[in-house]
Amino acid sequence: MRTSRVTPSEKIFVTTFSELGVPESMCDTLADQGITEPFAIQELTIAEALAGRDVCGKAKTGSGKTLAFGLPTLALTPRSADGRPTTLMLTPTRELANQIAAVVEPLAKAMDIRSIATYGGTNIERQIELLGAGMDVIIATPGRLIDLIERKAVDVGGIQRVVVDEADRMADMGFLPQVEWVLRHIDGRHQTLLFSATLDGVVDTLVKRYLRDPVFHEVEEREVTVAEMGHLFLSVHKMDRVRVAARIIGANGRTLLFTRTKRGADRLCGDLRDEGVKAGAIHGDLPQVKRERALSDFMKGKITALVATDVAARGLHIDEVDVVVHYNVPAEHKTYLHRSGRTARAGRGGTAVTMFLWDEELEVRQLQRRLGLRLPLHDMFSNNERLDDLLAFAASSDNVGR
Template sequence: MKTFDALGVSPDLTATLRERGIEQPFPIQELTIPDALAGRDVCGKAKTGSGKTLAFGLPILERVTRSEPGRPRALVLVPTRELAGQVRDELAPLAARRELRVEAIYGGARMEQQARALTGRVDVVVATPGRMIDFIGRKQVRLDDVAHVVIDEADRMADMGFLPQVEWILRHIPGDHQTLLFSATLDGVVDTLIQRYQRAPAMHEVASAQVTVEEMEHRFLLVHELDKVKVAAAIAAGATRTIMFVNTKRAADRLARSLSAEGVRARAIHGDLRQRERERALGDFADGKLPVLVATDVAARGIHVDEVDVVVHYDPPEEHKTYLHRSGRTARAGESGVVVTLVLWNQELEVKRLMRRLGIEQPIVEVFSNDPRLADPASWDPAADAAVV
C-alpha cells in the first residue's frame, strides 16, 4: 500500500494526518487522489465509511486558493446535515494548516449565523442542496469563483429526491471547474449526473461487500397493538444498541416517549429536531450512553454507527429496498446482525409479500411482551421453536 506522500500529498498535510493517527490511505483514497490532484474530474464508487471524505478533501485543500468574502472557491454538496458536519470536522484541521476556512451550511440551523459565516471569507463550503439554494437566492453567496465541486453520496441524494436541487446548483456554476463525484452506485439517475456534469472522468471503484439478507438473522413477530410498545421495550432491554424505525416524525416522538414510560432510555431523531438535539442523540448513541434510537428513514441516513445489536422495524417498510437499507445498520464492519419486524394482524399479508421479495422463508411468530425469547431474538429458530400463525 502506498503512503499519502507517495500519492502526492504535501508534507504539511501528511504531518497533520499523522498527528491524527492517519498513516495509510484507504483504497478509494489511493485510487482517486492522484487523478484529483492532477485536476481531472473523478468518479469514485465506494460505500459509506470507505474514506471518501479525504479522497476528495485532500486534493481540494492541495489545489484550492484563498477566496474573497462571499465567493467560495470549493463547494461540497452532501445529502444530510449530519454528513455536512462530519465532512467539515474532518477537513477543518487540515484546512487550518494552510490558513483556509471550511464552513458547513445546512437546514435546521439558524440562517443568520450561517449567513454571517458565508459573507466572510470561506474557502470551502460544505452544504446540503436546499440550504445552499436559499443563500444563492438571497445573493449572500456567489458561485462565480468556484473551481472545485464535490457531489458526495450521489445515490443518497437521488434516494432523498435532492438531485433536481443538485442540478440547479451545478447549472449555476459558471466557467471551468473540477467535479468530483462519489457514490455507492453509479447507475440510473446518478449516471445521468455523470454524463451531464463531468468531463471524461477518471472512473475508480472499490469493491465492497454488499449487505445481504443472508448476513442477518431475521425475525417477524406478530404482536397485538396494545402490547406492541412493551414487545419493543423487551427487545431493547436485551441489547446494548437498538435502532427502531418508524414511518413518520410524529410516530418517532410518540414511540420514544412510550419506551421511556416503559423504563427504556430512548430518543427520537428526525428532520424537525434542532441540529444540536440530533447531534447529541447520535453522539450519545454512538458512545453507548443511549441504548435506543428511534428514527425515520430520512434521518437514518446520518447514522454511521458500528456495533448496533438489533434493528427493529417497528413500522414495517413498504419496499424491500427500504428493509435492506434499514437492516444494514446492524450488519456493518463485517458483523452479522439481528433484524426484527413487528407485525400487526392487518399488516400480515403485506409483510408476507415483502418477505417473498426478500427471499426470506420463515413463519411469522406470535409473541407477547412477557415472552423470554424477546431478550435474545437470535437465539431461537422461528421454524422449530415457535407457535406459527
C-alpha cells in the first residue's frame, strides 16, 4: 500500500493538467475557465486514476476533489453504444450533486459524453425519460439512485468506474448502507475512487471492503485557528436581536448566519426580509428549487444574507464570506470553529459574531474557555454605530482579552 501526504500549497511533480495525462479537449475547457494549474489533490491522484488504480483521497471540501475524480473518470468513459452508463458518481446531498454537475457537464461535453445529475426533490419521471435516451455518467444521491434502479430506469450492472465523494458525510447521514447496496449490484470488477475528509471508523471499513489495493493520498488542510479571525460576543435584547443582525448585514457585506433549527432559520429569514435585508435560507425541509436558488443567489451576490442550519451548510464550498453570525450560541466549540472558519478561508480575514440573550451568558463563557479566548461580552443595541465596522470593533482595545 503506497501513501503520500502533502499540504495544499505543495507542488509535487507537474505544473499542468496535460502533464498529468488529461486529454487536450478537457485541458482547453479548463483553460477557458481560467483553470491552468492543478491543486495538490489533483496532482496526487489524477495520473494514478487514469492508470486504472483504485484511489483513496483524504481532503476537505474546497480542495479540488471534484476535478481530482472528474477528470480521470471522464477521460476513461466511452460514449455508450447501448445507452447504459459506465461511470457513477455518488454524493450525499442534492447541493453537492449540483456542484459536481456544474464542474462535470462542460468537461463531459468536451469529451462528447452524456451526464446527468439525479437526486430527490426533482421530477423523477423526467429523469427516467432522459436516462432512457442514454447516459454515460450518472451523478446521484444514494436514495434516488436506488429508486431508479428498482424502477429499472438505471442498470448499474455495467458500471466500470465508481466515485464515492464525501464518504464521511455519507456515514454521518446514515447513507453508507445505501452506498454498499449500490456497490453490491455492480457486476464484475470496477475502479473505485473514494474521497473523504476522514478515513476512520465505518469509512475505513468501506475502503477495506470495496477498494482493491488502493493508493492513499492525503492533503493536510491546515485548520483555521481562532487567531485568524476577529471575535465579537454581543449580548442582545430578544426584541432587538433581528435588527442587530440586519444592521451587521447591511454594513459589513456578505453574511452567513447559523441557527440551531430549521424553523428558526425560516423565521430569521422572514424577519430579516421584513427589515429590508435580501436574505435566503437553506435547510433540509425546503423544496430543492428554493435551496438551490438561495445558495446560487448568495454566491452570486444577489442576496447578502444566507441563513443556514449546520447540517444544510456542511460540505458546501462557499468562499468570500465577510461575516459569520452565530444567531444561536453554538452547542460546542468545534461547531463554533467549523462555522467561523468559513470567514477565514484562503488567508482572508473575517469576523465571527456570537449573539446571545441575558440567560445564555454562562454558555458563552464556557464556550470561550474551550476556545482559549477571554474576551469581553458587549451589551449591544441596533443603534450602535460600532456594528457598522466589525473588523475595527473586533480589533479595538476594549475587545482585547484580559
